[in-house]
Amino acid sequence: MTGFILRRVVQLVIVLAIVSVALFLLLRLLPGDPTTTILGTEATHEQREILRAELGLDQPLIVQFGQWILSVFNGDLGESWITGEPVSAVMSDRLPVTVQLGVMSLLGALLIGVPAGVLAAVRRRSTLDTALTGAGVFFLAIPNFFLGPLLVLLFALSLGWAPPSGFVNFTDDPIANLIHMVLPAVTVGSMVVAVVMRQARGAMLDSLGGDYIRTAKATGLSRGRVVMVYALRNALLPVITVTGLQVGALLSGTIVTETIFTLPGMGSLIVNSIFSRDLPVVQGAVLLIVVAVLLINLVTDLIYAWLDPRIVYDAA
Amino acid sequence: MSLLEIENLNVQFSTGKRTVHAVSGVDLRVRAGESLALVGESGSGKTVTALSILGLTPPAPTCRVGGEIRFSGQNLLGLSESRLKAVRGGEVAMVFQDPTSALNPLLTVGTQITDAVQSHLPGRRRRDELRGRAVEALELAALDKPLERLRQYPHQLSGGMRQRAAIALAIAARPRLLIADEPTTALDVTVQGEIMETLGRLRRELDMALVLVTHDLGVVAEHSDRTAVMYAGRIVEQGPTQQVLANPQMPYTRALLDATPLVGAPPKERLRAIGGAPPDLADLPEGCAFSPRCPYAIDICRTTVPELTRRGPDRVAACIRTDNGLVINGTKSPIPASFSTVSKSSVNPASSPKVLARFTDVALHYPVRGGLLGRKTGYVPAVDGVSLDVYSGNTLAVVGESGSGKTSLSRTLLRLEKPTAGLVTYDGIDVSQARGRDLARLQREVQVVFQSPYASLDPRMTIQRILAEPLRVHGEPVERDRLARLLESVGLGEDALDRYPAAFSGGQRQRIAIARAVSLRPRLIVCDEAVSALDVSVQAQVLNLLGDLQAEHGIAYLFITHDLGVVRSVADEVAVMQAGQVVEYGPAERVYAQPKHNYTRELLANAPRQTAGAL
Numbered sequence: 001m002t003g004f005i006l007r008r009v010v011q012l013v014i015v016l017a018i019v020s021v022a023l024f025l026l027l028r029l030l031p032g033d034p035t036t037t038i039l040g041t042e043a044t045h046e047q048r049e050i051l052r053a054e055l056g057l058d059q060p061l062i063v064q065f066g067q068w069i070l071s072v073f074n075g076d077l078g079e080s081w082i083t084g085e086p087v088s089a090v091m092s093d094r095l096p097v098t099v100q101l102g103v104m105s106l107l108g109a110l111l112i113g114v115p116a117g118v119l120a121a122v123r124r125r126s127t128l129d130t131a132l133t134g135a136g137v138f139f140l141a142i143p144n145f146f147l148g149p150l151l152v153l154l155f156a157l158s159l160g161w162a163p164p165s166g167f168v169n170f171t172d173d174p175i176a177n178l179i180h181m182v183l184p185a186v187t188v189g190s191m192v193v194a195v196v197m198r199q200a201r202g203a204m205l206d207s208l209g210g211d212y213i214r215t216a217k218a219t220g221l222s223r224g225r226v227v228m229v230y231a232l233r234n235a236l237l238p239v240i241t242v243t244g245l246q247v248g249a250l251l252s253g254t255i256v257t258e259t260i261f262t263l264p265g266m267g268s269l270i271v272n273s274i275f276s277r278d279l280p281v282v283q284g285a286v287l288l289i290v291v292a293v294l295l296i297n298l299v300t301d302l303i304y305a306w307l308d309p310r311i312v313y314d315a316a
Numbered sequence: 317m318s319l320l321e322i323e324n325l326n327v328q329f330s331t332g333k334r335t336v337h338a339v340s341g342v343d344l345r346v347r348a349g350e351s352l353a354l355v356g357e358s359g360s361g362k363t364v365t366a367l368s369i370l371g372l373t374p375p376a377p378t379c380r381v382g383g384e385i386r387f388s389g390q391n392l393l394g395l396s397e398s399r400l401k402a403v404r405g406g407e408v409a410m411v412f413q414d415p416t417s418a419l420n421p422l423l424t425v426g427t428q429i430t431d432a433v434q435s436h437l438p439g440r441r442r443r444d445e446l447r448g449r450a451v452e453a454l455e456l457a458a459l460d461k462p463l464e465r466l467r468q469y470p471h472q473l474s475g476g477m478r479q480r481a482a483i484a485l486a487i488a489a490r491p492r493l494l495i496a497d498e499p500t501t502a503l504d505v506t507v508q509g510e511i512m513e514t515l516g517r518l519r520r521e522l523d524m525a526l527v528l529v530t531h532d533l534g535v536v537a538e539h540s541d542r543t544a545v546m547y548a549g550r551i552v553e554q555g556p557t558q559q560v561l562a563n564p565q566m567p568y569t570r571a572l573l574d575a576t577p578l579v580g581a582p583p584k585e586r587l588r589a590i591g592g593a594p595p596d597l598a599d600l601p602e603g604c605a606f607s608p609r610c611p612y613a614i615d616i617c618r619t620t621v622p623e624l625t626r627r628g629p630d631r632v633a634a635c636i637r638t639d640n641g642l643v644i645n646g647t648k649s650p651i652p653a654s655f656s657t658v659s660k661s662s663v664n665p666a667s668s669p670k671v672l673a674r675f676t677d678v679a680l681h682y683p684v685r686g687g688l689l690g691r692k693t694g695y696v697p698a699v700d701g702v703s704l705d706v707y708s709g710n711t712l713a714v715v716g717e718s719g720s721g722k723t724s725l726s727r728t729l730l731r732l733e734k735p736t737a738g739l740v741t742y743d744g745i746d747v748s749q750a751r752g753r754d755l756a757r758l759q760r761e762v763q764v765v766f767q768s769p770y771a772s773l774d775p776r777m778t779i780q781r782i783l784a785e786p787l788r789v790h791g792e793p794v795e796r797d798r799l800a801r802l803l804e805s806v807g808l809g810e811d812a813l814d815r816y817p818a819a820f821s822g823g824q825r826q827r828i829a830i831a832r833a834v835s836l837r838p839r840l841i842v843c844d845e846a847v848s849a850l851d852v853s854v855q856a857q858v859l860n861l862l863g864d865l866q867a868e869h870g871i872a873y874l875f876i877t878h879d880l881g882v883v884r885s886v887a888d889e890v891a892v893m894q895a896g897q898v899v900e901y902g903p904a905e906r907v908y909a910q911p912k913h914n915y916t917r918e919l920l921a922n923a924p925r926q927t928a929g930a931l
Contacts, residue, residue: 210417211412211414211417211418212417212418212419212420212421214372214412214418215410215412215418215419215420215482215485216420216428216431217370217372217404218370218372218404218405218409218410218412218486219404219405219409219428219431219432219435219485219486219488219489220401220402220403220404220405220406220432220435220436220489221401221405221431221432221435222401222435223397225431225435229423230420230423233422233423234420234421234422307422308421308422309421309422309469309471310421310469310471
């Protein structure tokens with residue numbers, strides 16, 4: 001197992017290296033001059049040149065990249081071009097919001113999606129199955145930049161059950177925090193819940209049709225035990241794979257959703273920083289998200305081995 | 317009193333507009349402690365009959381079960397789910413064909429058995445009590461080191477051990493009736509006997525009745541008191557096993573006996589195959605379902621469904637001809653004529669055969685990767701130093717159990733694997749190095765027929781396209797006439813060309829696969845378990861076909877199989893493989909008559925030698 005983790009960490013470093021090069025170059029391809037956004041259109045040529053030198057933008061690209069990557073290795077993500085704050089400090093304010101949004105939507109998706117999929121499979125071809133499958137297709141089809149405003153219109157503006165936007169710190173007022181997060185979490189999680197449910201239903205049908213389920217029934221086990229232990233455990237394997245893959249989609253969902261609901265998270269930070277050409281912040285934030293996605297996929301594989309005794313990562 | 321009484325059992329499956337009559341009017345009785353064999357080919361309804369006893373058929377409206385199944389006087393059909401639960405495992409238990417898929421891969425053997433024990437005990441039991449019972453069950457099923465087995469997962473056990481674990485699971489709650497559905501079919505030959513022996517011992521020790529569902533008449537002869545033969549969803553003959561096998565009253569039973577390939581049969585003799593294919597259960601012929609294939613059928617057989625009539629104490633059979641005095645006992649069913657128009661005498665066995673393909677010290681090692689960079693850390697020797705010759709126009713049978721390396725060896729000849737060491741040559745060409753014209757010759761002259769005709773034909777291609785493909789690849793003309801002649805040579809009509817594989821039975825599909833293999837007039841065909849997936853009656857047809865094609869065209873076969881009986885009718889030479897090595901190699905006559913290696917003797921001892929006559 002340690003050999004496997006080590007191998008995966010090596011892979012992770014390689015992926016990170018490729019991503020950081022691509023990220024750095026792509027951001028340099030953005031149209032517009034950062035000095036214009038920082039100094040405004042009125043600034044003189046000399047003023048801009050001074051700022052350019054200050055930010056190191058007058059150096060060749062390769063030198064700029066080298067300086068950035070060296071400082072990243074030293075744990076220094078640089079400073080914001082706009083506010084001068086360290087990038088890590090900017091992110092440490094924003095990260096908890098996105099983590100909370102991600103965890104809430106993922107947990108919600110699993111807690112609703114898995115039981116709904118199991119139910120649909122057990123009651124296959126019933127009205128309930130049709131309704132659940134239909135709802136799944138609906139949420140899969142509706143993009144979150146559309147669902148978000150729709151939810152705001154209905155639950156915030158018409159019914160007044162939840163605030164349309166804004167954020168309250170959990171430590172300041174836990175209840176207000178949760179109320180503010182419900183609509184964004186639903187927006188982000190809607191697509192994931194649909195994917196999880198469909199996968200759970202399909203995997204459960206496969207599993208229920210398996211020979212080992214017939215054996216379990218033939219030994220006189222109760223229906224509950226057959227479904228919940230003998231079938232579900234096997235069905236969870238593909239569900240976990242899909243969930244791991246969905247984390248990436250989920251994080252990109254937070255970018256749109258945080259902007260819609262004006263949540264001060266990583267997503268809105270990235271969007272705002274791109275608009276203001278605050279490249280060090282964009283680089284730091286995207287790098288952090290990439291690391292998170294890679295680590296979550298590693299964890300997925302480890303859960304896999306834990307659930308399925310047949311999976312041994314280190315062949316003797 | 318009978319322990320189990322089945323009366324007028326009818327099972328129908330409905331899919332769309334089709335209604336399949338899987339079981340029609342079956343009556344069966346099993347007495348306490350008795351062993352009843354339920355015999356038939358795939359699709360005869362034997363497994364469905366077994367599953368309906370436990371209420372394990374699919375739910376309505378897909379599947380409808382009618383009639384009565386009484387166990388100790390209680391009708392099991394129509395029992396509530398909770399009452400049925402008590403019967404399942406507690407009174408009637410079942411062992412399935414494939415122990416690999418029948419056990420839950422994610423739960424330990426111990427968990428699965430203790431679950432079964434617990435579900436038949438009132439109240440929650442202490443863990444060690446349950447474990448004690450599980451160990452007892454494993455010991456009864458003759459699984460060694462039961463305490464260790466409890467903690468193991470199914471994939472950590474061998475095939476035979478898995479089936480023992482499945483048997484332990486079935487008997488854990490001490491049922492009074494055990495249904496074993498093809499319990500040895502998925503296992504290696506040498507293990508089959510031991511498993512049957514264990515089932516027989518358990519029956520005596522636990523005073524349990526046994527319903528043995530099987531297609532293997534050898535197993536029937538040795539392990540059952542009474543036999544019921546099923547055909548097309550009906551019981552066509554029933555009685556004491558010895559009488560049924562020695563003196564069958566139904567031509568189907570006779571034909572099944574005759575078609576079984578035996579190691580004791582004369583070498584290279586045509587098998588007595590049953591012509592035709594089993595009927596479509598959604599569209600049964602009028603009259604006796606066997607009449608289209610029956611050599612004794614007369615007009616009345618084609619219009620009237622025969623009733624089961626008494627043929628002595630405890631014996632019934634459903635055949636109008638034998639009921640009216642026809643004696644089929646002793647008269648073997650006629651050997652079917654060959655498909656080919658060329659008479660057998662046209663082959664020229666006198667011309668000394670030359671070596672066509674040669675394996676010289678062939679080794680094939682599969683690497684095992686590990687470590688930080690996935691380096692090779694070791695290897696598995698699938699084939700280890702094998703030297704064999706295939707002569708032109710002859711058949712070399714390579715016999716061995718799963719994992720013996722026989723298929724890996726054949727793959728080196730097909731260029732699907734490159735040997736790690738040694739040399740594979742075909743007619744002087746080094747197979748792994750072949751280029752250009754040599755390669756083209758190799759690909760044309762060496763063909764293959766795989767085990768499963770369900771997997772080896774593309775379901776989305778018509779038969780015409782399937783047959784034309786190799787011709788097109790090699791730039792040959794593909795007129796419809798030529799394809800029709802190809803089909804004719806394997807006993808199929810031209811109308812098959814426009815249909816898809818799904819329209820054909822397993823035996824017909826394998827004929828199509830053979831037609832594809834012979835389309836380029838190959839000189840060597842690798843038959844990798846080419847008849848193992850087929851029913852006995854169809855298996856004999858295909859073996860005869862292969863023999864005819866060899867006689868007509870002088871094709872050589874490299875015949876890969878686990879069954880020494882099957883190759884008796886085709887093999888000129890036999891090589892027995894074990895753990896990647898050839899342990900015995902010689903002319904078929906010699907190997908069958910005087911096996912030198914212990915392993916060959918063991919294989920022969922476990923193969924069906926004779927079924928009926930000498931009982």
